Amino acid sequence: MIPHTHPRLGVNIDHVATIRNARGGDYPDPVKAAHMAAKTGADGITAHLREDRRHITDRDIERLGAEIDLPLNLEMAATEEMLRIALRAKPHAACIVPEKREERTTEGGLDVASQVDHLAPFVDALKSNGTRVSLFIEPAQNQLEAAVSLGVPVVELHTGAYADACNVGLQEKAMQILQSLQAGAAWGQNEGLEIHAGHGLTFDTVQPIARIPGVKELNIGHFLISEAIFCGLTDAISHMRKLIAEADGRSLS
């Protein structure tokens, strides 16, 4: 395998399923999107099985496991139901995320600090089953410390607030959040955590995040699927990969 000099790209295919489910039929097929992502050089596939199954379904997860060779990163809430599914599916990675039925998307990171005792058995069960566990958190010191105390190998830093600030032109706020993401990534790495990042990233906002030293993986979905409407999924993913690769001044390897 070619060593990565830039973050891996995990393509989140949830919103292919959102469009499919709008009509309740079989298309567009998120597994077909995963095949295309694999051909286009994605490093992994990410899918969030929500409690309300608003996009990805149990069957999608089964098919992704059976048909796709890339590592699967299953995003899941810390519930008994999701744990049972994850233990059966044995994905390469599981990212524990907060989940509220009424939210439009995952708003904010998981409050690990206030629920260490609740999360510990989930982390342990997934780890013993051979799944790499990650926690989706804000880059706050107390959350990072709680993640370290739980013994997870990975944290994914929530970039949603940074992306939102960029999108509405709040440059100063975006810079402040970027600095806290940089500081969180540095602290976490120092403590032995592998750092991933994601949420809300676009062609315009990905490079400062890709450039953060030590960020090993970016998980990107909604924008790629949206952009695919105009230029196709292959072009959207290829362009994102190129931007990630070029963020540190290198070209795509």
Ligand code: PXP
């Ligand atoms: N990372 C995590 C943990 C997420 O929950 C999501 C959204 O499902 C993403 C990354 C991707 O976010 P977006 O779809 O906004 O690119």
